[in-house]
Amino acid sequence: MIEVKNLNKSFGDEHVLKDISVLFEEGKVNMIIGQSGSGKSVFTKCVVGLHKPDTGEVLYEGKNFLEMDIDEKTEIRTNIGMLFQASALFDSMTVEENIMFPLTMFTNKSKAEMLTRANECLDRVNLKGVNKAYPAEISGGMQKRIAIARAIAMKPKFLFCDEPNSGLDPQTAIVIDNLIRDLTYEMNITTVVITHDMNSVIEIGDNIMFIYKGEKWWEGSKEDILRTDNKEIGDFVYASEFMKTLRNKLA
Amino acid sequence: MTNLLFHIGQYFLLLKRAFSRPEKFRIYRIRFVNEIHSIGITSLGIVSLMSVFMGAVIALQTASNMESPLLPAYTVGFTTRQSIILEFSPTIIALILAGKGGSNIASEIGTMKVTEQIDALEIMGVNSASFLILPKIMAGVFIFPFLIMISMFLGVFGGWLICASTGVVNTNDYIYGIQYDFRTFHVSYALLKTVVFAFIITTISSYFGYFSKGSALEVGRSSTQAVVYSSVFILLLNYIITQLILI
Ligand SMILES: Nc1ncnc2c1ncn2[C@@H]1O[C@H](COP(=O)(O)OP(=O)(O)O)[C@@H](O)[C@H]1O
Ligand SMILES: [Mg+2]
Numbered sequence: 001m002i003e004v005k006n007l008n009k010s011f012g013d014e015h016v017l018k019d020i021s022v023l024f025e026e027g028k029v030n031m032i033i034g035q036s037g038s039g040k041s042v043f044t045k046c047v048v049g050l051h052k053p054d055t056g057e058v059l060y061e062g063k064n065f066l067e068m069d070i071d072e073k074t075e076i077r078t079n080i081g082m083l084f085q086a087s088a089l090f091d092s093m094t095v096e097e098n099i100m101f102p103l104t105m106f107t108n109k110s111k112a113e114m115l116t117r118a119n120e121c122l123d124r125v126n127l128k129g130v131n132k133a134y135p136a137e138i139s140g141g142m143q144k145r146i147a148i149a150r151a152i153a154m155k156p157k158f159l160f161c162d163e164p165n166s167g168l169d170p171q172t173a174i175v176i177d178n179l180i181r182d183l184t185y186e187m188n189i190t191t192v193v194i195t196h197d198m199n200s201v202i203e204i205g206d207n208i209m210f211i212y213k214g215e216k217w218w219e220g221s222k223e224d225i226l227r228t229d230n231k232e233i234g235d236f237v238y239a240s241e242f243m244k245t246l247r248n249k250l251a
Numbered sequence: 252m253t254n255l256l257f258h259i260g261q262y263f264l265l266l267k268r269a270f271s272r273p274e275k276f277r278i279y280r281i282r283f284v285n286e287i288h289s290i291g292i293t294s295l296g297i298v299s300l301m302s303v304f305m306g307a308v309i310a311l312q313t314a315s316n317m318e319s320p321l322l323p324a325y326t327v328g329f330t331t332r333q334s335i336i337l338e339f340s341p342t343i344i345a346l347i348l349a350g351k352g353g354s355n356i357a358s359e360i361g362t363m364k365v366t367e368q369i370d371a372l373e374i375m376g377v378n379s380a381s382f383l384i385l386p387k388i389m390a391g392v393f394i395f396p397f398l399i400m401i402s403m404f405l406g407v408f409g410g411w412l413i414c415a416s417t418g419v420v421n422t423n424d425y426i427y428g429i430q431y432d433f434r435t436f437h438v439s440y441a442l443l444k445t446v447v448f449a450f451i452i453t454t455i456s457s458y459f460g461y462f463s464k465g466s467a468l469e470v471g472r473s474s475t476q477a478v479v480y481s482s483v484f485i486l487l488l489n490y491i492i493t494q495l496i497l498i
Contacts, residue, residue, distance in 0.1 A: 050370055077376030088367040102375045105275060154375075 001026045002047065002158065002190055007056030009039075009046055016042050017053070018215045027188040029181055029204045033195055034211035035236065040194045041085075043211065044160055047192070048080060049073065060158070078106050081151030081189075083161040083180075087143040089135040089150070095122075096131040099150045106154065121149035125179060141172040148179060152187070159184065159191045165200060173197070177204045198237055201225065210236065226250065262458050268380035269388070269457075282386035283393075290352040290387065290453070291394030295401070297351065298344055302402040305339050306331060306409025314419040327420045328410065328428020333437075335406035337497075341441040342489050344402050345448035348395065349481035353456040356387055357477035360460025361470035369461070384457040388450060395449035396442045403441070444492055448485050455481045 002024040009017040016039045024030040032040050045051040047058050049065055058065040060076050068076065089098050099118040103109055109117070122128065125145040135143055144164060151159060161180055165173035181204040184191040195201065201208060201222055208225055210218040212232050220228070225237060226247075238244050313330045360383055363369050372379040407429055414425045456477035463473040 045370075048374055050373060074376040077374060080374055082371065082374045084367040084371060086366055088371040090368055090371075091362075091366075104278060105375065105377055 001061055002192070003057075003059040003062075004047060005057040005059070007043070007046055007058070008054045009042060009051060010054055016214050017046065020056075020211070020216045022209050022216060022219065024190050024192050025207060026190045027185060028191065028206040029184050030190070030192045031195060031201055031205040031208045032192065032211060033201060033208060033236070034217075036196065038211045039214040040196075040211055041162055044162060044192065044194055048082060048160055049077075078102070078154055079157045081154070081156035081159045083144070083147050083151055083159070083164050085162045085166060087135070087140075087147045089143055089147055091135050094132050094134055095138070095146050098135070098146060099153050102150065102154050117153060118149075121153050122146075124152070124183075125149045141168055141176070144168065144172075144176050145179070148176070148183070152183060155187065157189060159189045161191070161193045163194055163196070165195070165197060170199070173199070174203060180204065198240070198243060258458075261462065262454070265380055265384070265458055265461060266454060268378065269384040269454075271378065271381060279382075279386055282382075283389050286386045286390035287394045290348075290355065290391055291398060294348055294351055294398060297347060298398050298402050299405050301344065301347055302335075302340065302405035303409035303412065305343065306335055306406035306411075307413040309334050309339065309406075310410030310413050310425070311417075311419060314414075324420055324424035325428035325431055327414070328425040329431045330428075331410040331425075332407055332429040332433075335410075336403050336437050336441050340399050340402040340406055341444045341448065342485065344399060345395075345445065345452070345485050346482055348398070348448075349452045349456075349485060350478050352391070353452050353477045353481045354474040356453060356456035357460035357463075357474035358470055360384075360457055361463035361473045362467070364461060364463045365465060365467065365470055380461065384454070384461070387457060388453045391449035391453040392446055396445050399442065399445045400438075403438070440496055443496075444489065447488055447492065451484045451488065452481045455484060 004020060004022050004024075007017055007020045008015070020043060032043065034040050042051060046053045046056075049058075053066070056066075063072075065073065065076060089095075090101065093101065096115070096118050099121050100114045103114045103117060107114075118131075122131070125148050127142060127145055127149070130138060130142065130146075135146070138146070159180070164180060165176050168176065177200050180191060180193060183189060193200070193204070205222045208220060208222060209216060210225075210233050212218075218225075218228065218230055218233050225233065228234065238247055310327055310331045313327045317326060360369075363383070369379045369383070372382060410429075411422060411425055414420045414422050456474075459473040459477040459480070460470075463470050
């Protein structure tokens, strides 16, 4: 469980995040939605400590991350998996080395044990025979799956995904979404997924937070979101003809 | 001006992070060895080529500009050796290494930055500054002196080669010249400069890479800046060290 309280963040004069408070539940896919530039990535980076918020608290299982010393932070971080928008695989390492990397840095496992774990993770994301490939040699969808495999190598308690299916075709996107949901339930992870894709919201969202111009505008479940009469969220959800048609059907 | 101060401050903060808390010694050792290869050994070819030609040209220039019959013939060897050891090897080769190694370092780290690989390291709990930069500094400081010693040898050899092949100076005179009034202190001085230059090249280039933002285009800009600033600081420190030690 992660609790964020009154988080504010500015870059110079630009007040990017305005007093956001939210609770991310364990074993649930917690979604953050909003337009491009609304502050979703900055918010997530504040939560994981890549940006330092100006004010506010970020509580990981009740403990304020921002007040921890470096060892406590490292401890939390070994429990965080993160999936970046562009995968962020280490391009100087093979697929297998990428997945083993966190294990080499933070465990004392033998080479054989690490390899076993890497293969388990690859297996879990349904990839085989790519162990020795370099990230540049494989497709975007595969890169995403490998990034997931790397993120779960340490059996994380918290998983953050920044637009996990951006740049993927709709079918591959659904595979990735489902993988994230299944892992969340299987491993009881507190998962946070950023997206601006309504398909993903309907596919896997448990709790949804809508950020509008840096403010938390709305939160609720995916059933709620289809029925809300909030104007800004309506504009966002029903931006496409497809969704508009769906709304008329529902009405 | 405030901009410059900001960069200097940020540079030292990065260095502080780079020198703190190496996580796993074994991994640093592996990275150190890899870096020795990538910033040192791969430059051996260009360094050797440059050095031989530099030595040859210095010998040739000295010989052709020596008009006075009062100057002994061994002056050519002596001058070649002194120029090579004191300035050409440590400084010119450092500039070459700044161009090759510096842009290499900045673009490698810069690419990692803009593709969020550095964020990925941080998220895992790895001190990215130390993980990426420390092995490069260590490797540079360790391997550059060897490159410079090789360069010195090849430079002096290049001078000999030109004497032997064109006969501008008798090779015996040249060999007498390169041994005349030899002071090991000059070599230590050159190697000291080299260590300083290695530190400048690796840290400044890492700095520009680490704070790249935006796109691949920006990474290109960072690596250009890395080379320019490394070169400027090499020349500046070369002056300062020379002033302090030799004068
Ligand atoms: N490192 C940064 N420095 C300054 N401004 C930033 C930085 N990162 C993001 N921003 C600004 O913050 C706002 C929100 O960005 P972001 O969180 O990336 O949006 P998104 O919701 O698309 O993920 C944007 O206006 C962006 O320009
Ligand atoms: Mg974003």
